[in-house]
Amino acid sequence: MDNNIKISRKELYDKVWATPMTQLAKEFNLSDNGLRKICIKYVIPLPPVGYWQKLQYGKKVVKPDLPEVEEENEINIHVDSLKENIYSENSIRRIVTAEIRSNSALILKVNDRLSNSDDIVIKTQSNLEKKKLSESYERVKGTISTDRGLPSIVVSPKNVSRSLRILNNLIKNFKVLGYKIFLNDEGLNIVAYDDDKMLIYIREKSKVLLTPNRWGGNDRDLIANGKLAVKVGRFGTFEFVDTDKNLIEDQIEKILIKVETEFREMDERRKLWKAEHERQEKCRKIEEAKQELKDNELKKFIGFFNDAHRWKKFTVLKEYFEHVKNINPDDLEWIQWAEKKLDWYNPAKNEFDDLLDHVDKDTLEDTSKKKWKW
DSSP states (O other), X not given: OEXXXXXXXXXXXXXXXXXXXXXXHHHTTXXXXXXXXXXXXXXXXXXXXXXXXXXXXXXXXXXXXXXXXXXXXXXXXXXXXXXXXXXXXXXXXXXXXXXXXXXXXXXXXXXXXXXXXXXXXXXXXXXXHTOOGGGOXXXXXXXXXXXXXXXEEEEOGGGHHHHHHHHHHHHHHHHHTTOEEEEETTEEEEEETTTEEEEEEEEEEEEEEEEEOTTSSEEEEEEEEEEEEEEEESSSEEEEEOOSXXXXXXXXXXXXXXXXXXXXXXXXXXXXXXXXXXXXXXXXXXXXXXXXXXXXXXXXXXXXXXXXXXXXXXXXXXXXXXXXXXXXTTOHHHHHHHHHHHHHHOTTTOOOOTXXXXXXXXXXXXXXXXXXXX
């Protein structure tokens, strides 16, 4: 069934800045990309990348005003309620899922034994083998952790082997997917597309242990509970945890799908932001060109206006010149001087006079004094 939703620019603008695009699009049964195109068409500014995250954490955000347009036409949004849009919010995930499952080069099952280890895994293993619980000061008791500059792993000794095998599997799969992989002080970074980055962490989950103390209360300690979690960091953190039915080793496909989907969505948002930025830049240049035309037109008219008034004053001077010339026809020196000044002042001639080149003809003010006035 087809529908037409009618909405004003102001109403759509208010909605766009009140609700994330992916959620708002559902209200119109559109893709978020489709709704963005409508906003761009009707010159409605869009929240930039990271806007909602900043808002969530109470950071300062900037909301631009709705630009004025020549015609405030009502927006008609055509909706086919029976048609599933292939660009819906889940379309990227569906595409990625199909690609991951059909990629025979990916290893979707973690090996029971650590073999053919990546260099990063070898370094990590060597680091963890040197750690002792008695020397560990982790927030979660019973765990050890890697040093800075290595993949961030915080687990109990019994889960070190599992963590290394999971890490080895993920690194190999990330390389198959074409990600760049590097280490820094934050840990293991994976990079895709236009330098979009995520961090990979491995943690052991914890439980709270309350121990009575001598003051009649309880000491609260975090104790490792044996369950592993893989965290993927970006603006927030996506977590995959051991469950009673599925260990992390059985969730590799799920992790890869989530990571690749996030990377592609980041890439899509960046492209849309770039397109919006280019559109705004184009609009800005058009507005600048319009304003320049207006400024030039006004400047031209002011010149015309001033010339008309100067012409009127010139005619008075001309009449006076003729009068003096008739009275003193023999004063040739003055007559020649006056004729040159008339040619200089005449807006139709504007002859150059090196002795008066610093004078504004409209006001007869000395412009050199204005220039050097402090």
